[in-house]
Amino acid sequence: MSVSKGLVAVCAHLLSERGVLDLDAPVARYWPEFAASGKADTTVCDLLAHRAGLPAFSADPAGTPLPGLLDGGSRVRALAAMRPVWQPGSAFLYHALTYGDLVGEVVHRVSGRRIGRLFAEQVAGPLGLDLWIGLPRREEHRFARQSAGPPPTAGRIATAVGNLGLAPDHPLGTALRASAAELARFTDALGRREGRSAGIPAAGGIGNARSLSRLYAALVGHVDGVRLLSPGALDLARTPHTDHLPQPAPLHRLDGPDRSRFGLGFELPRPGEPLLGDGSFGHAGAGGRLGMAHPGSELAVGYVCTAMSWEPSAGPDPRWVPWTAAVREAAGIPAPA
Template sequence: MAEIHGTAVPGFEEVREGFSLGQRDDGGAAQLAVYQDGELVVDLWTGGDPVSGRAAGGDALTVVMSVTKGVLATCVHMLARRGLLDLDAPVAAYWPEFAARGKAGITVSDLLAHRSGLSGLVRGGEPDWFDWDACVHALAEAAPLWEPGTAVWYHTFTYGHLLGEVVRRVTGLTPGEAVAELVSRPLGLDLWIGLPEEQEHRFVPQYSDRPPTTEAEAVALLSGWGFDPEDPLVGATIGAHLSVDASISGFNTRRAHAAQVPAANGVSDARSLARMYAAVIGEVDGVRLLDDAAVARAAAPRTDGLPAPAPFDRLPSQDPTRFGLGYELPRGGLPMLGPGSFGHAGAGGRLAYAQPATGTAVAYTCARMTWPKTGPDPRWAPWTEALRRAVPPGGR
């Protein structure tokens, strides 16, 4: 069994055992934190950096990939709650240049629910994702890849720049500044989009046992499935996949940490992510980020019944991704704590979410990125089952 550090309060001892079991064959740094009714009840960590040999503590930081999307969504809902942003309004109401090329009717909700038709940019023409102005300009000039609102397809990197620019237009703050002001400072979180240089010593690099996919391999795979790589959506999807693979090592650099890629390059620890979600669904040390009405709106299904856009609508899907407004919802590959849960997973196995019915908030971070072909990450399963037993329906 993995050597586990940290604490689990009485009633949550099996969660500690489950975390140890899940990390048994991993070896990389990992953390698990659980808040119950506003209190930290599980705070565990294990492993280290296999490159340097340095052990990683409970305050170690790592890139959390698409878990960052849930952080940005929380900021957007906070602005809506304060009356600064209408989620049903056209994006162009806040960002006039965005209306170009058939995008005038796209709403903020369409961006949050991955329905906007802007899941990627034309392959070969993607800007540097670390260059905010170039990305925003490219998105304002882009045409939707399908009729907005009629289909759903994951906005891998574009999600962060699209919603982040809306946040910037509304508040005058960059997405990283908005996260700091609205979320991190009130709750005392170690959570950044744009990591301060003085925190670099705490960072643990991410790594993967799987070699990166080459462009030729991605093209061959999709061609083998009968898709034309020259189709704009197919090409954009190839580009997004290659960007994720490039980020595995690329996001370990200081340049990547200092940049703002609010779909993917958030840096945090499990304690902070769980604390944020705890404050989304309830009060934590006098701070609550969203009220019950905002939570219900954010977690309501927004894509159930929507197809994938052509030509990907031909793909069989037994476990389609489900979205609320900015958050993922439970499905076979992402069970969380069952119906009513909401949050976001991140590439390679990161995860953070809340379950309002039980008053539970959970976060898992890891440095070793794994890629199960089907189903949820096996590392989650033992502690998730233990957590379900520790927190029965209706809370404690």
């Protein structure tokens, strides 16, 4: 699920550190079609920090049907043509599925490689990871099926969005309904080969906990001689980029101390979700998945599971609370302030 967003972020930062991708540049420098519909000034940083105003692939509240959702070219064309539902850079709100194609297409335009291929060649390969964006057929026999339960119905999604204070025809409300419907369809598709091979970058990563922890370890130190990012590049990736911004109107009234915090592609500690304490970074995924690291202690952790709940939660997955606290204590990492 969304632990995959960390994999995508690593690829973008690799290109940035090599000097071929300017994170402060307009997206349209690398992806000219993206300039349409008021997006000419949207920056790569806006994409990485969930500030782009494009939380869904469709302006229809029903969202994109499954054939289009599993077609990478269709998803990218839809995002290039779409008008943002808030002024990019002025607010932030989680881009559940679109994040991966927004950042992934920039990676593709800069490197000439699709995000799954670049990750396989330049990250997973050198580190020997069992971790893929798009599961190869040869690995199908290793896939452990998840139990997700029935996804939320359209009516339940509409009620949840309405409870946020958004009118049915509000553009943001429409986008959030579409996003939730798209996420439910894709999660269901992960139960079939077509979903696992599609490689939707924001949520389609498949691997194991050992490989996930090994990836994060190579961000904060050397793993068998491989370090993915320099300390300076890592500091840039985990610098807060949303703390100064509200959520888009009218959701800004829901802002509070426990709201999500983002660097450039990674989640940062917050009161309800402290990760590995101050200075740590990582990314959670629906259903309880989690990857994270603490540079000061060079500790990296990966956690995966097969039982997924659709029930919303205001805080971290309850399965995390005991063991993440125990890990911090065992590593001697001070409790977060």
